[in-house]
Amino acid sequence: MRLSTRIGLAVGATVPLLVLASGWLLLMPLIARDLHREEDNHLRQRATAVLPDARALLRAAAAGRPKAADSRERQLYSGALDVGVRVVGPDETFRGGPQPGAAVALPAQATAPVTVRHAGHSWRTLSMPIEGAKVPGTLWVFQPDTADRTQLRLVRRRVVMTALLAAPLSGLLAWGIATGATGPLRRLGRRTAGLDPRASTARLRHDPTGVTEVDDLAATLQTVLARYDEQAARTAEALETARSFSAAASHELRTPLMSMGTNLDILADHPELPEPDRTEVLTDLRREHTRLLGLLVMLRELGRGDLVGAEAFRTVDVAEAADAAVAEARRRDPDARITLRAEQGLTVHGWEPGLRLLIDNLIANALAHGRDTEGRASVAVGVRGTGTEVLITVDDRGPGVPPEARGLIFERFRRGPDSIGSGLGLTLVAQQAALHRGSVTVADGPDGVGARFEVRLPRAGGGLPDRRDWLIGTAGTKRSQTSHKDGS
Structure with a gap:
């Protein structure tokens, strides 16, 4: 598989994972917190707006004025708009708008917005004490908690869609960029593919591309080829030295060996040879032997000097x-x-x-x-x-x-x-x-x-x-x- 294809596939697989991870680990908590903050601010605003109507309702109910109480109750529900309202008095409770059933237990107090859940539904709720009336009571306001449902489901769908779209787009983009970036490397490969240091003296000529890795690789290849040439030259030199050593040794050793052979033949063919003549022959043999040893040592040293x-x-x-x-x-x-x-x-x-x-x-x-x-x-x-x-x-x-x-x-x-x-x-x-x-x-x-x-x-x-x-x-x-x- 080509390097550009590998990079394209790697990026195409990595980018969607990053999008999903970012959506789930970073965006989801942030969005949920922002939505809750907006709901809670809305609850506080509605509670503050309907608190005077709740106080008037309890006052009318305590005074035994049903018509006034009905009027105040309608004003209360009208002012609550889209939130549910519950006014709890000493003897009576007034309810209106979306809210949990009467059987759902509420916290003793909720001066800060809290979540109440029942039967698969959840509400954000806030309570305020009703003060200034002859009869004390509590105002509760409710709003369905949609932050973890509608809006968050929408965000999730968008994150998933973004990840699905990012996979092919990022892969194609990465493949295109990698193809352009690896162009100098492919050209270098084509130039080096035809090089055969054993059959040709042609060597790699590389013009700087500006891509550090490619230029470094070309320099390394040039160094390797130069070392190959150097070793090949050393090998050829060693072979030539070995041939010369053999030729010189055979040429120079021939005379002393022939002389030694002649002297040995004399000793073997004439066992009755007089002592003075025998001594002279042995002296010649020792001299030629010494010369042979010296010649071999010197040839070895010359060879070492040629190859150092x-x-x-x-x-x-x-x-x-x-x-x-x-x-x-x-x-x-x-x-x-x-x-x-x-x-x-x-x-x-x-x-x-x-x-x-x-x-x-x-x-x-x-x-x-x-x-x-x-x-x-x-x-x-x-x-x-x-x-x-x-x-x-x-x-x-x-x-x-x-x-x-x-x-x-x-x-x-x-x-x-x-x-x-x-x-x-x-x-x-x-x-x-x-x-x-x-x-x-x-x-x-x-x-x-x-x-x-x-x-x-x-x-x-x-x-x-x-x-x-x-x-x-x-x-x-x-x-x-x-x-x-x-x-x-």
């Missing part, structure tokens, strides 16, 4: 993240000299695991490739504020990075000739710098010795990059203007 959502971002203290990374590096390589100089209170709006991964890989890269000629590792980590940015520096005392190589080594799977790493360590650094709307560069180290990596992160943060295809593409360094050492 904006809801994961929060305020991160960069100094605390650097302190935790340095402590972990010292634990893993106790012989290395790793120092930290960090200004406190420097925060960015970012993804805490990603920032920690960035610093961890910069330190790991420095430990792997930044050792001096004697094999000693000396790494200096710094965190300081520069205007609207937070600057993270990692210095080493190694051979440095040639200028011609600084534009290449942040690409994925870039490894030096002697590197046993995955070739993804510094790619993760570039990914996280881009994810946080920052940049990473590499230059000569302090005093021209070693290398210095600098990561600049905006304190204000910002939205996520439009493209985060670090597993898919190979041009990440160009997009983030980065330059790197050989990946660890």
